[in-house]
Amino acid sequence: xxxxxxNTLITVGVxxxxxxxxxxxxxxxxxxxxxxxxxxxxxxxxxxxxxAALVFYLVYPAVQTVVFSFANPTSTEWVGWDNYTQLLxxxxxxDTLFNTLLWMIVVPVVVxxxxxxxxxLADRLNPRWESTSKTVIFLPMAISAxxxxxxxxxIYDYRPEGREQIGLQNAIITALGFDPVAWLQVDEFHxxxxxxxxxxxxxxxxxxxxxxxxxxxxxxxxTLEAARIDGANERDIFFRVVVPQIWGTVLTVYVTTLIGVMxxxxxxxxxxxxxxxxxxxxxxxFNQLFSNFNNGAAAAIVVMLMLxxxxxxxxxxxxxxxxxxxx
Amino acid sequence: xxxxxxxxxxAFAATAAALALTTTGCLGxxxxxxxxxxxxxxxxxxxxxxxxxxxxxxxxxxxxxEEAEAAGIEVDMQRVDNxxxxxxxxxxxxxxxxxxxxxxxxxIKQIVDRGEGVELTDDIVPADMISDMTxxxxxxxxxxxxxxxxMISMNVKSLVFTNKQAWEEAGYEAPETLDDLxxxxxxxxxxxxxxxxxxxxxxxxxxxxxxxWFEDLVxxxxxxxxxxxxxxxxxxxxxxxxxxxADYFESTVLTEGNVPGGRGSIASVAxxxxxxxxxxxxxxxxxxxxxxxxxxxxxxxxxxxxNVDERVGVFGFPPAEAGGENPVLGGxxxxxxxxxxxxxxxxxxxxxxxxxxxxxxxxxxFISPHxxxxxxxxxxxxxxxxxxxxxxxxxxxxxxSDQMPGEVGAGSxxxxxxxxxxxxxxxxxxxxxxxxxxxxx
Numbered sequence: 001x002x003x004x005x006x007n008t009l010i011t012v013g014v015x016x017x018x019x020x021x022x023x024x025x026x027x028x029x030x031x032x033x034x035x036x037x038x039x040x041x042x043x044x045x046x047x048x049x050x051x052a053a054l055v056f057y058l059v060y061p062a063v064q065t066v067v068f069s070f071a072n073p074t075s076t077e078w079v080g081w082d083n084y085t086q087l088l089x090x091x092x093x094x095d096t097l098f099n100t101l102l103w104m105i106v107v108p109v110v111v112x113x114x115x116x117x118x119x120x121l122a123d124r125l126n127p128r129w130e131s132t133s134k135t136v137i138f139l140p141m142a143i144s145a146x147x148x149x150x151x152x153x154x155i156y157d158y159r160p161e162g163r164e165q166i167g168l169q170n171a172i173i174t175a176l177g178f179d180p181v182a183w184l185q186v187d188e189f190h191x192x193x194x195x196x197x198x199x200x201x202x203x204x205x206x207x208x209x210x211x212x213x214x215x216x217x218x219x220x221x222x223t224l225e226a227a228r229i230d231g232a233n234e235r236d237i238f239f240r241v242v243v244p245q246i247w248g249t250v251l252t253v254y255v256t257t258l259i260g261v262m263x264x265x266x267x268x269x270x271x272x273x274x275x276x277x278x279x280x281x282x283x284x285x286f287n288q289l290f291s292n293f294n295n296g297a298a299a300a301i302v303v304m305l306m307l308x309x310x311x312x313x314x315x316x317x318x319x320x321x322x323x324x325x326x327x
Numbered sequence: 328x329x330x331x332x333x334x335x336x337x338a339f340a341a342t343a344a345a346l347a348l349t350t351t352g353c354l355g356x357x358x359x360x361x362x363x364x365x366x367x368x369x370x371x372x373x374x375x376x377x378x379x380x381x382x383x384x385x386x387x388x389x390x391x392x393e394e395a396e397a398a399g400i401e402v403d404m405q406r407v408d409n410x411x412x413x414x415x416x417x418x419x420x421x422x423x424x425x426x427x428x429x430x431x432x433x434x435i436k437q438i439v440d441r442g443e444g445v446e447l448t449d450d451i452v453p454a455d456m457i458s459d460m461t462x463x464x465x466x467x468x469x470x471x472x473x474x475x476x477x478m479i480s481m482n483v484k485s486l487v488f489t490n491k492q493a494w495e496e497a498g499y500e501a502p503e504t505l506d507d508l509x510x511x512x513x514x515x516x517x518x519x520x521x522x523x524x525x526x527x528x529x530x531x532x533x534x535x536x537x538x539x540w541f542e543d544l545v546x547x548x549x550x551x552x553x554x555x556x557x558x559x560x561x562x563x564x565x566x567x568x569x570x571x572x573a574d575y576f577e578s579t580v581l582t583e584g585n586v587p588g589g590r591g592s593i594a595s596v597a598x599x600x601x602x603x604x605x606x607x608x609x610x611x612x613x614x615x616x617x618x619x620x621x622x623x624x625x626x627x628x629x630x631x632x633x634n635v636d637e638r639v640g641v642f643g644f645p646p647a648e649a650g651g652e653n654p655v656l657g658g659x660x661x662x663x664x665x666x667x668x669x670x671x672x673x674x675x676x677x678x679x680x681x682x683x684x685x686x687x688x689x690x691x692x693f694i695s696p697h698x699x700x701x702x703x704x705x706x707x708x709x710x711x712x713x714x715x716x717x718x719x720x721x722x723x724x725x726x727x728s729d730q731m732p733g734e735v736g737a738g739s740x741x742x743x744x745x746x747x748x749x750x751x752x753x754x755x756x757x758x759x760x761x762x763x764x765x766x767x768x
Contacts, residue, residue, distance in 0.1 A: 073766070092760075158595040160588020163604065163611075182595035185749050273531035275745050276594075290412065292734040293437075294766070 022049060062306070069299035073292070083300035096279040099193055103264060103280060107197050107204070108257040112250055114201065115208025119216050120238065122209070134213065138206035145203070149270030152199050156271075158182040187277040196278060199267050204260070208253045215249035216242060248323050255316045262309060281305055372401045373674045377428030378410040379660050380620065383480060386687025393686075394677045400670045410434075418443050418665075425671040426678070428660045429476065431729045432467060433736065435663055439470045445664040447474040451672050456679045459699040463551075463722030468661045476661030478696045479678050480687070483717045484539050484618040484656040484726065488602065490610050491640035499613075501642035503649045505547060505575065512579050515613050523579075524605050524612035525586045526596025527745060534741030536598045537748060538728040539656065540580070540616065544572035546654040546724050547647040554654070558727045560735075560765045565758040573754055581748065587612050594749040599626035606631050606638065616644060618657070619713045620692055636708045643716035655720035658729060659696060696723075732766050739764035 026045040030038050072079050087093045118137055122130045140148065157167030161179055165171045170180040184192045219242050227241045243250070265282030272278045274287070281301060289298035373395070377384060384406045395402040407413055411434045414427050418441055429435055438444045445451070447468075457465060460478070468476030489499075497518065502508040515522040527536045546554035549568040556562040557569070581590045587604065588596065599621065604611025606628055615621075622639065624632045631638045646653045662678045664671060677683070681700055687693040688704040698718045705711050717723060728736040739761050747757040 090763075158592070160586075160592040160596060162587065182591060182749075185591070185594055185751075187751060269531055273533065275533055275742055276749065276751065277746075287738060291737045292732070292766075293415070294734070 019049075065299045065302050065306075067299075068295050069303045071296050071299075073294040073296050075295045079296060083296040084304075087297060087300055087304075092279070093284065095277055096274070096281060096284050099190065099277070099279055100262065100264075100281045102190060102193055103197060103200075103261050104258060106194070107200055107261045108254050110197075110201050111204045111208045111257045112212075112254050114205045115253065116212050116216075116250065118205065118209045119213035120242075122213065123216055134206075134209065137209055140203045141206040143203065145199075145266035146270050148199050148203055149267065152202075152271070156183040156195060158184075184272055184278070185276050190277070192272070192276050193278050196267055196271055199271070200261070200264060204257055208257065211249055211253050212246065215246035219245045248319070251319055252316075255312055255319075259309060259312060259316075262305060371670065372403050373426065373670045374424040375402065375404040375426045375428065375674070376407050376410060376413070376424045377404070377660065378407055378430060379428065379480065380692065381406065382691035383687050383693045386690050386693060387480070387683065390683060390686040391674075391677060394680075395674065398673055398677070400673055402674065414438065415441075423665040425664070425666040425668070426674060427663045427665060428479065429663055430658060430660050432470070432476065432661065432725055433730050433732065435468070435476045435661060436470050438663065438665070439473075439475055443665055444470075444475045445667045447477055447664060447675065451664065451675050452477060452679045453676070456676070456681070459681065459697050461696050461698055461718055461720055461723045463655075463720060463724055464659065464696040466722070467659060467725040468663075476663045477675070477679055478659040479662050479683060481659035481694050481696045481717060481723070482618055482620055482657050482692070483694065483713055484658065485543055485644035485654075486617065486619060486713060486716060487642050487644055488605075488615040488617065488621070489613065489640040489642070490605050491638055493608065493610050494613070494640050502645045504645050505544075505647050508645050509575070509579055512585065512614075516584060520610065521584065521587050521612045522614055523586045524602040524615040525580055525593055526598045526601035527593055527748065528595055528597045532737070532741060533594065534743075534745035535728065536617070537576075537744040538736075538740050539618070539726070540576050541569070541572050541744070542724075542727040543616075543644050543656050544575055545569060545727075546656065547652075548572055548575075550652055551654055551722055551724060554724055554727065558730050560731075560762070563758075564761040565755075569758060570754070573758075577754075591749060594745050602627065619694065619710075622709065622713075623692065639709055641709060641712050641716075643719075653719060653721045655717055655723050656726060657717060657720075657723055658726045734764055734766050735761060 023046070026048065027042075030042045030045050033041055068075050069083055070078055070080060118134075122133050125133065143151070154166065155168040157165070158170055158180055159165050159167070165174050165180055167180075167183075169183060174180050183195055186192050223241055223245070224237060227237045232240070263282050264280055265286055268274060268278060268280050268283045269286060274280070274283045281304075285298050285301040285305070288294045288301060375391070377387075379387065388404050391404060392402060410427065410429060411431060414423070414429065414434065415437060417423050418438060423443060427438075429438075435444065452474075457477070461481070464478045464481060465474065467478055468474055497515075497520075499511060499515070502511050512522040525536070527534050529535055542554070545557055545568055548571045549557065549562070553562055553568055557564075557566075562568065580586060581593075583589055586593060598617070602612070602615040602617075602621075605613065605615055621627065622632065622635060627639075643653075643655065662675065664675055681695070681697040684693050684695040684700060685704060688695065688700075689706050692710070694705075694710070694714050694717060696717075700714075702711050702714060705714060728740050730736065731740065743752075743757045743760050743764075746752050747754060752760075
């Protein structure tokens with residue numbers, strides 16, 4: 001233990017020292033250059049390590065992934081577009097895409113709507129109750145998805161009829177005289193997928209609420225007063241005065257959640273591993289890579305996911321820029 | 328220092344192009360990464376990694392360390408959790424352990440495909456040391472007829488557990504054939520009982536207990552050869568023998584009234600909880616087909632485990648016909664030699680010894696693949712009965728789903744079975760889907 005701590009400290013120390021030496025050397029290098037060139041080149045040299053790290057850890061793996069997506073399971077031979085065509089033609093992958101789409105449509109909207117509702121409602125409470133209720137709502141955020149799986153496993157748990165039901169939902173409905181239901185098996189209208197989505201919403205609403213709450217509190221009081229003087233009712237004030245002023249935050253929360261949802265893996269893996277038609281892209285990727293050892297198909301899935309995320313990222317970045325220029 | 332949009336785009340394109348150039352065409356070729364023989368290797372310490380059940384592992388480790396010391400070999404034996412991935416990663420990195428104890432022949436095949444693994448010739452493991460191995464256990468370690476893995480401990484899956492007292496009071500007898508078993512199922516039902524305890528929920532691995540049923544039935548209806556062809560997909564899932572197995576399984580287990588809660592409950596009942604009600608005086612279900620590992624406080628109530636010989640009855644899953652071929656389904660841990668040097672060869676000899684399990688057997692669920700193993704060392708009569716089922720195997724056949732490619736054996740086979748049992752799709756779709764998921768290469 002002591003040895004490990006010592007090791008960590010030494011590693012951190014050496015790391016910092018190496019970084020200092022590197023920058024000092026780069027600086028010296030720039031100073032060797034004649035007159036105006038020193039100032040011209042210096043910023044680039046300073047940003048070089050960060051840029052190199054970005055290329056090395058982000059761009060290079062991304063390009064490598066694209067390359068692998070055109071190769072066979074062990075990445076030893078080219079197979080052209082086979083990975084893509086096989087995936088897109090398989091019925092189970094089409095179901096997986098459809099499920100992912102459902103997640104993308106439902107979860108971000110609900111998370112933003114619920115978060116906003118809670119932010120506004122909590123805002124009306126006295127400060128002590130406001131912070132208490134917010135803490136409670138924020139709490140699930142601190143629980144890992146696997147932990148959430150344990151919690152929600154106890155809610156959705158199913159035992160055959162006649163045995164004691166330890167699942168909350170089944171305990172309730174059997175007490176009311178109905179037969180127990182194997183909740184996660186019910187795939188009519190993708191109900192089981194919705195049960196899984198509830199878990200993510202439960203975990204994410206707190207995050208959405210905190211950000212939106214800050215935005216709501218930032219709405220200038222005088223705009224609200226002006227609206228009241230003009231005779232606007234509370235509904236109009238909310239939709240026409242508050243919401244437009246916090247729209248930027250709403251979009252940010254929406255997009256952040258959306259990107260998170262596109263990558264959703266852990267909840268599905270823990271609860272059903274994609275069984276009963278609840279599979280999503282993230283889980284399929286994991287299974288391709290770690291149970292099928294199929295580098296090609298896994299890479300192809302990631303590439304498709306990357307392509308789908310890019311437009312959203314671009315939109316997000318533009319949005320940030322616009323807000324910055326406005327501020 | 329702002330670049331114009333155009334220049335920025337040019338810079339980006341240039342970077343991307345440069346990267347693409349450096350990375351394209353650099354698919355790692357399979358034959359230059361490995362060659363682990365010359366690296367690591369002869370450092371005087373024999374490194375063994377394995378993934379056996381912790382109690383079994385500790386028992387074996389004690390014996391191995393003792394023997395190694397006597398032979399003057401230094402040994403470093405570690406238990407790891409995900410050996411299947413770890414071993415391939417370490418081979419790819421050119422740093423394999425000397426010996427890996429692997430529970431899946433499919434992984435050994437992947438190792439051999441990567442040009443690794445040392446053939447266990449007669450001068451490494453002398454024939455007379457392994458002449459008493461249970462029939463079929465040697466074959467389990469062969470890849471295309473060449474011996475790469477040597478089974479050092481085994482587990483048995485063709486077992487049906489019962490509530491011994493209730494069973495004896497009711498006067499039921501162990502069935503001799505599959506037809507007897509079906510008749511017994513009807514008998515229990517007409518006596519007002521629920522014949523089978525069955526659940527297939529197992530988290531991310533949901534469905535696997537159903538695959539054991541299919542394996543047991545396919546090897547009985549088709550015989551060992553057909554079974555082995557089925558495992559390699561030469562015999563399709565969509566075939567008469569698999570349909571015959573499915574029919575038997577469906578009429579014996581899935582019929583309404585044959586499991587508590589009916590067919591719809593199977594996919595949501597944890598496989599290890601299915602027998603919870605079997606131990607009551609008036610059993611909630613009567614027969615529980617599962618591997619020997621299930622006799623443990625992890626799955627059975629503590630008071631049952633504390634009195635196994637009074638509480639737990641067991642019989643071997645019966646053959647198709649009395650006196651005919653008697654295949655037994657099971658698994659085992661296969662010692663695989665990855666670094667060929669003097670010390671690791673000596674270690675393989677220690678692992679092949681009939682007495683390897685003398686410290687593990689009394690303390691754990693260990694069952695030796697050697698029929699001449701001193702069976703008085705097993706901790707209970709129940710374990711001796713289980714070992715007997717295995718030793719009478721003709722032949723012992725390795726768990727099929729563990730030998731199939733991961734896409735099938737740890738993927739579609741589980742998932743499609745789950746979908747079929749929970750009535751989300753019919754049998755035709757199920758069998759075709761599994762065949763379709765078979766990787767082409």
